[in-house]
Amino acid sequence: MTLELGPDDKRMRLRYAGTCRLCGQALAAGVEAIYEREMKTVRCIDCTAIKAAPEPGTAGGSARREYERRKDSREQRIRTNHPKLGGLILALSDDPQSTKAWERGAVGEELMARRLADLPDTFRVLHDRRIPGTRANIDHIAIGPSGVWVIDAKRYVDKRPALQVEGGLFRPRVESLRIGGRDGTKLVQGVQSQVARVAAALGDELPLVTGVLCFLEADRPLIGGSFTVAGVQVLWPRLLVKRMVEAPPQTIDVDSIHSRLATAFPSA
Structure with missing residues (x-):
């Protein structure tokens, strides 16, 4: 080509x-x-x-396929078990939340990809990358002059992510993520694991690797609202792109690292 x-x-x-x-x-x-x-x-x-340029991948592709698989499986099961009333049951009932979650995830990754398209052409972006040996994937990996950004897109409509701090003066300071009042520790740990795997894949060719939880359509305050918890940045898409562009440049071979990570983490 x-x-x-x-x-x-x-x-x-x-x-x-x-x-x-x-x-x-x-x-x-x-x-x-x-x-x-x-x-x-x-x-x-x-x-x-x-x-030899690697394919960027399709944002939200694996999540959307899983959503369609679950949706089709439910429809087939209901129609088989209720030949006469299957259509009516489907019309009057919704997919379970476990199925809808896959669709929400796919939409979130698709929206995140649109925002990452605003990055200058000095950046390379990989979407929906499979982590070999696991059932997990990495939503987005962006490589640019400011380093490597491992981005987990989360779509929590009208729920506010917040930093909770306990201890400090007489007890060890402990930071945690709360989302609409609920514990978000597993999300932070997930990004930490992804960052570790990306860093391991780069080996000696190790630029700064930044982990990000990017919340889409979430409730956020008029001032502030972004923070770092356990080394993971928590923010929203527009601010993320701004930080990626304005962060201090590093000595980095963007195309080489892009190719290396595309091989280490194939399209999901």
């Missing part, structure tokens, strides 16, 4: 020698290449880095 020309790209014979921005190949003066006016860089016409 050849990358399409952008409005500031020009196919031309190079007047001077250069290096492909994508694959690092040396390009001699006189060879045909793409000149990228805005960045003042060049790239191969048929770059192997483009051909």
